Amino acid sequence: MPVLEGKELRIVGFLCNWCSYGGADTAGVGRFAQPTDLRIIKLPCTGRVNPLFVVRAFLNGADGVLVSGCHPGDCHYTAGNYYARRRLEVLRELLDVMGINPERFHYTWVSASEGQKWKQVVSDFTARIHALGPAATFTGCPAVTGQIGAAVEIGGIGETGETGMKAAG
Amino acid sequence: MNIGVFVCHCGSNIAGTVDTEQVAAAARRFPDVAFATDTMYACSEPGQAGIIQAIHEYGLDGIVVASCTPRMHEATFRKTLERAGINKYLFEMANIREHVSWIGKDKKANTNKATDLVQMAVAKLRNNSELHAGEFEINKRVMVIGGGVAGIQAALDCADGGLQVILVERESTIGGKMAKLDKTFPTVDCSSCILGPRMVDVAQHPNITLYAMSEVESVNGFVGNFDVSIRKKATYVDWDACTGCGQCMEKCPSKKAEDRFNEGVGTTTAINIPFPQAIPKKAVIDPQACIMLTKGKCGACAKLCPTQAIRFEQRDELVQEQVGAIIAATGYDLFDHTLYGEYGGGRYPDVITSIQYERLLSASGPTGGHIKRPSDGKEPRNIVFIQCVGSRDPSVNRPYCSGFCCMYTAKQAILTKDHIPDSQSYVFYMDIRSPGKLYDEFTRRAMEEYGARYIRGRVSTIQPRNGHYVVKGADTIMGSQVEIDADLVVLAVGAEAAKGAGALAEKLRISYDGYGFFMEGHPKLKPVETNTAGVYLAGSCQGPKDIPASVAQGSAAASKVQALFSKDKLASDPQVSGVAMQRCVGCGKCESTCPFGAIEMTEFRGMPKASVVETVCQGCGVCAVTCPQGAIQLQHFTDNQILAEVNALCPY
Ligand SMILES: Cc1cc2nc3c(=O)[nH]c(=O)nc-3n(C[C@H](O)[C@H](O)[C@H](O)COP(=O)(O)OP(=O)(O)OC[C@H]3O[C@@H](n4cnc5c(N)ncnc54)[C@H](O)[C@@H]3O)c2cc1C
Numbered sequence: 001m002p003v004l005e006g007k008e009l010r011i012v013g014f015l016c017n018w019c020s021y022g023g024a025d026t027a028g029v030g031r032f033a034q035p036t037d038l039r040i041i042k043l044p045c046t047g048r049v050n051p052l053f054v055v056r057a058f059l060n061g062a063d064g065v066l067v068s069g070c071h072p073g074d075c076h077y078t079a080g081n082y083y084a085r086r087r088l089e090v091l092r093e094l095l096d097v098m099g100i101n102p103e104r105f106h107y108t109w110v111s112a113s114e115g116q117k118w119k120q121v122v123s124d125f126t127a128r129i130h131a132l133g134p135a136a137t138f139t140g141c142p143a144v145t146g147q148i149g150a151a152v153e154i155g156g157i158g159e160t161g162e163t164g165m166k167a168a169g
Numbered sequence: 170m171n172i173g174v175f176v177c178h179c180g181s182n183i184a185g186t187v188d189t190e191q192v193a194a195a196a197r198r199f200p201d202v203a204f205a206t207d208t209m210y211a212c213s214e215p216g217q218a219g220i221i222q223a224i225h226e227y228g229l230d231g232i233v234v235a236s237c238t239p240r241m242h243e244a245t246f247r248k249t250l251e252r253a254g255i256n257k258y259l260f261e262m263a264n265i266r267e268h269v270s271w272i273g274k275d276k277k278a279n280t281n282k283a284t285d286l287v288q289m290a291v292a293k294l295r296n297n298s299e300l301h302a303g304e305f306e307i308n309k310r311v312m313v314i315g316g317g318v319a320g321i322q323a324a325l326d327c328a329d330g331g332l333q334v335i336l337v338e339r340e341s342t343i344g345g346k347m348a349k350l351d352k353t354f355p356t357v358d359c360s361s362c363i364l365g366p367r368m369v370d371v372a373q374h375p376n377i378t379l380y381a382m383s384e385v386e387s388v389n390g391f392v393g394n395f396d397v398s399i400r401k402k403a404t405y406v407d408w409d410a411c412t413g414c415g416q417c418m419e420k421c422p423s424k425k426a427e428d429r430f431n432e433g434v435g436t437t438t439a440i441n442i443p444f445p446q447a448i449p450k451k452a453v454i455d456p457q458a459c460i461m462l463t464k465g466k467c468g469a470c471a472k473l474c475p476t477q478a479i480r481f482e483q484r485d486e487l488v489q490e491q492v493g494a495i496i497a498a499t500g501y502d503l504f505d506h507t508l509y510g511e512y513g514g515g516r517y518p519d520v521i522t523s524i525q526y527e528r529l530l531s532a533s534g535p536t537g538g539h540i541k542r543p544s545d546g547k548e549p550r551n552i553v554f555i556q557c558v559g560s561r562d563p564s565v566n567r568p569y570c571s572g573f574c575c576m577y578t579a580k581q582a583i584l585t586k587d588h589i590p591d592s593q594s595y596v597f598y599m600d601i602r603s604p605g606k607l608y609d610e611f612t613r614r615a616m617e618e619y620g621a622r623y624i625r626g627r628v629s630t631i632q633p634r635n636g637h638y639v640v641k642g643a644d645t646i647m648g649s650q651v652e653i654d655a656d657l658v659v660l661a662v663g664a665e666a667a668k669g670a671g672a673l674a675e676k677l678r679i680s681y682d683g684y685g686f687f688m689e690g691h692p693k694l695k696p697v698e699t700n701t702a703g704v705y706l707a708g709s710c711q712g713p714k715d716i717p718a719s720v721a722q723g724s725a726a727a728s729k730v731q732a733l734f735s736k737d738k739l740a741s742d743p744q745v746s747g748v749a750m751q752r753c754v755g756c757g758k759c760e761s762t763c764p765f766g767a768i769e770m771t772e773f774r775g776m777p778k779a780s781v782v783e784t785v786c787q788g789c790g791v792c793a794v795t796c797p798q799g800a801i802q803l804q805h806f807t808d809n810q811i812l813a814e815v816n817a818l819c820p821y
């Protein structure tokens with residue numbers, strides 16, 4: 001499905017199962033109205049978020065990426081979100097270099113009971129992305145269109161190379 | 170893959186704001202989708218029958234259900250797949266209720282979003298592989314940590330059910346707070362008369378091994394197979410020899426030791442048996458107070474002990490135990506009232522805590538059950554009770570209600586009148602919280618039958634005057650200031666997490682809240698489970714609870730353990746990490762990042778390789794991101810699966 005013309009932008013969320021996904025559920029149960037742009041990918045833990053997933057989303061045309069997990073100290077796996085925090089901090093530093101506006105990326109902590117907070121996070125982040133407008137495309141970039149093979153072999157994400165970092169198209 | 174998609178109406182919950190028919194129609198165009206339909210209630214019996222029928226009719230081998238959150242019904246639908254004879258991990262859910270229909274009213278946007286979510290689920294599912302749960306043996310022994318009334322109940326229920334129980338208590342006797350209480354609400358029956366026999370049962374039960382003066386040092390392993398190390402703290406007495414005769418206490422010259430059992434009302438001897446009904450009834454030397462241990466001379470007890478049980482050279486000892494399940498029942502501690510300057514900050518001898526007052530009321534207490542003022546030993550006439558000391562007060566970071574203080578204050582007011590018929594009790598309260606069978610009637614009795622004067626409002630200061638205390642406060646019902654001349658003030662101190670609760674939670678790998686209370690698996694549906702398989706909770710370690718509630722939880726936790734142990738083998742969760750041997754370069758990065766120590770470095774044809782201990786792996790996926798080779802992958806959340814979702818969503 002293409003994004004709703006003139007109405008929505010493409011926002012991808014990576015949420016941990018235990019806290020933030022639960023928080024988003026709690027917001028739903030509470031019928032807390034939210035903008036409709038965000039699409040959520042459920043992961044066990046923010047520690048499962050490879051920063052390259054975020055990069056891949058941007059390269060593929062996302063206008064914003066949001067990561068959310070358990071509050072520091074509350075990780076279901078004790079330390080996963082600490083790993084996430086370090087990795088995502090480094091990612092944030094690097095986005096600029098890659099030609100991605102770091103404002104388009106945000107990570108935060110929302111617990112399973114914080115439905116109201118989740119609504120706020122989604123509303124604020126969506127408003128921020130709308131203020132920035134649609135992201136510039138990378139379609140002219142050879143690494144994205146798959147013209148240079150070497151550049152796509154980014155360590156750690158290739159797995160067996162079926163989908164991996166090989167760009168679609 | 171032949172994928173079937175089922176888009177649920179959930180009555181009008183989803184269909185009200187999502188065009189489910191259109192979503193199903195769109196799904197038919199997604200790759201590998203062989204069948205798609207909308208359905209009224211996917212989770213209902215006919216809904217599930219429809220899924221099974223479609224699986225057979227269209228030869229489906231992968232299913233997407235677009236309905237509510239997977240946290241609700243993933244398990245339900247996985248069972249449906251099993252019943253239809255296909256692998257239950259070839260299943261994905263799209264959450265179009267909590268994340269779509271309930272949070273937006275724009276039907277066009279919702280339908281579009283729901284379609285996206287279905288497309289993502291299909292894309293992920295195409296990369297799913299069949300997973301099969303393994304089986305492993307379980308050790309049917311259980312460890313209960315904390316020997317308060319909750320832990321005692323849990324231990325006895327497990328032991329009566331035929332399980333071997335290890336009970337670990339950090340004090341020298343079990344019983345917890347209840348052992349210190351005089352009588353209990355709402356029946357005003359004698360605490361030690363009902364608890365004492367249960368304590369004796371623990372001591373005599375052939376299935377219970379009791380480690381008193383012990384704490385859990387470390388916990389390794391996983392459900393069914395925990396390895397526990399227990400620190401038996403030095404007591405300086407050989408408990409095998411000690412008969413609990415108590416002769417040592419009579420001759421001990423060090424009489425100023427802290428009396429922890431009596432909550433600091435008075436002092437005790439350096440060698441001590443806390444109370445006559447203690448279980449185990451064994452002497453312990455307080456190393457801070459013992460003259461022999463601090464100055465190197467004395468040894469009066471050693472000379473006197475008829476069984477020669479004294480061991481000044483004793484040291485802590487570590488013992489290992491293997492168990493299959495753990496029940497945490499470590500209870501609570503009481504708020505430190507000295508933080509309240511307006512109540513004297515602990516400087517006034519006759520401003521005492523509620524638990525100290527219990528010791529004064531108790532016939533086995535330091536005053537033989539006579540209410541005497543600590544300062545001069547005189548019997549008080551006017552007694553002021555102040556409720557909510559360290560409860561419902563955000564200024565001291567205790568915004569929660571401790572639950573049982575309203576009730577025990579009413580009890581103490583009643584008992585005061587019984588002890589001193591011409592006394593007058595005053596109770597300062599914020600609200601009376603007495604929801605429970607016969608509870609409200611009980612607080613009323615304190616007021617109506619026993620004449621306790623209840624004043625709604627807070628106390629602003631307590632000032633000593635001529636051996637009395639002037640208690641000043643507000644009466645918010647009358648809208649006036651009140652001043653009461655008190656002989657004794659009793660502070661209803663609130664409950665807080667037991668000391669060291671956080672450290673223990675970390676050893677057990679269970680969560681705890683911002684106040685240190687342990688977190689249950691679900692606030693409504695899993696009250697005694699935790700999010701760590703095989704670890705359960707009972708009593709006030711989870712939050713303040715009175716005795717009936719603590720006992721109920723002790724039994725509930727025991728029955729959970731019995732249910733767990735009703736099988737001989739447990740199925741392991743296959744959603745764990747696995748290493749692709751050819752890709753692994755043996756760098757060991759995953760081993761050092763895994764929070765659970767689930768990765769071992771092994772050797773394969775002379776090369777170091779990582780290998781995942783499947784029963785230890787909790788499936789967080791931290792390792793998968795760490796591996797520079799992409800060699801270690803979390804099953805069901807592989808890079809390919811997640812990227813397929815990203816690509817479905819951001820397609821260019
Ligand atoms: C003044 C007062 C009066 C009360 N009166 C009543 C009443 O009349 N009726 C009523 O229903 N309730 C009453 N209560 C509440 C009652 O005390 C609790 O409901 C009850 O004690 C809870 O039992 P528990 O086993 O959960 O915790 P606890 O009684 O606190 O027991 C916990 C046990 O675990 C041990 N422990 C703690 N940490 C560790 C560790 N790390 N390792 C090993 N062991 C550990 C402790 O030493 C203790 O033995 C009263 C409370 C107070 C303060």
Ligand code: SF4
Binds near residue numbers: 745767787791793
């Ligand atoms: S998924 Fe988590 S628990 Fe399992 S091996 Fe990897 S890091 Fe350890």
Ligand code: SF4
Binds near residue numbers: 758798
């Ligand atoms: S991080 Fe990857 S390559 Fe390194 S040992 Fe672990 S699985 Fe092997």
